[in-house]
Amino acid sequence: MKTELIIRSNSSDIDFALLKDGKLVELHNETLDNNFSVGDIFLSKVKKTLSGLNAAFVNVGSDKDAFLHYHDLGPQLSSLKNFTQQVSSGKRKDYTLKNFRIEKDIDKHGKIDDAIKSGQDMLVQVVKEPISTKGPRISSELSIAGRYLVLVPFSDRVSVSQKITNNKEKERLKRLAQSIKPKGFGVILRTVAQGIKVAELDRDLQYSVQRWVNMCKQIPNAKAPQKVLSELNRASSILRDVFDESFTSIITNDLSLHQEIVDYLERIAPEKKSIAKHYTSRVPIFDYYGIEKQIKSAFGRTVSMRKGAYLVIEHTEALHVIDVNSGNRSNKANSQADTALEVNMIAASEIARQLQLRDMGGIIVIDFIDMHLADHRKKLYDHLRKEMSSSRTKHKVLPPSKFGLVQITRQRVRPERNIKTQEDNPNKNGEVEAPIILIERIETLLKRIMEEDRPGIALHVHSFVASYLTKGLNSIQMKWFLKYKKWIKIVPRDAYPYLKYEFVDKNDKIIR
Structure with missing residues (x-):
């Protein structure tokens, strides 16, 4: 499989598109002023505790206070509080x-009022970004994710990803981790650690330990609420989580971001750093790769899906509902039951892609086409679970209910990707504006630009x-060339509304 990561950088945000064999499977956005990404660690201040909820509201600098439940405190809370106090005061x-003495774990069935107090400073980590009217969800059970392993301070435990099923490999990884892990830290081996040698694991471990040390150096001068450790930028975190041998190219239109990617690849996979490329063409990068x-x-x-079938996806505050329709597909199957199974199997693959693409979280209810054979229902269920298995987000797929509905729960850690695909109707007065009027407007502006004798003009429409x-040979573009003796490059823009057009100069600056 051919995997490509296409990165588009703008002045305010960065978009990441992951393509597999040319098909868009993931789309992420990073706003440059986003202060609350999953994995960020803050020195925070407890605002108030709520005995009824067994939780607390904590100030991390967000518009809405962060929510911290007792179960998210982590068993090593006492050790974390003592360590934070010693570092903040400069004693450590x-x-x-x-040389730090690990305290006894707190009671897993305890009360929030006995564990933390209002006004107290504590280290917390964002586990869920602010969504809608809710503030961030946080935890005081800290962890620092690396390429092959996750570092857990104040722990002595070594565990291996459940996705690694080979018992011999599990034992090998545990043995290696025990031999290299520093005292006072636990380690979780990630799925990508399979087959990795001890030298690479140790290098990744030392990098995470250094990030921990750098974070601690900030604490004495920090004043709550303040971020003391940032998660890797989105490009590096995506590469950390999904990068493998199938990657053939990582392309960005931003030179500084390109250098960051080269530096990161130099550290995790030096032999693959040549796949990072800087995109310099005048055609917008997402248009060039067909992403728009x-x-x-x-x-x-x-x-729409293959063979005429289609999905209808509805979003509500409580859940997401997906309806599967066979559409106008031609029926070449042997029976109605086979037709239903075929459409449902196609839909299951597309639904798994849609959940990843839109980052849909919470409860998802799918109304597949009715199937009366138990064998067909089992085939569909097994196929859907297989398609969902590649998702890095925690999820659970339930078997079809008596009504034929399939329910999925999927962890929600950041706002859902919601992109408007409908355009405003340009026909506001009940009459359609003739296309020739739009062309006349374009030609009026073009005439003024040609009088200024600007070189390298391109029209984006x-x-x-x-x-x-x-x-055609006698196109409007050719007529412009014969008239002005200059070739006007025309750039198709899939993201533009029908009536939008822009002229840009050779430096890609818009001509007003």
């Missing part, structure tokens, strides 16, 4: 925990308009 200069078209077709209320302007 050694941050490696090798896929976004338009994948994020609507209705999603909707794909349909671009096709109209370039159609």
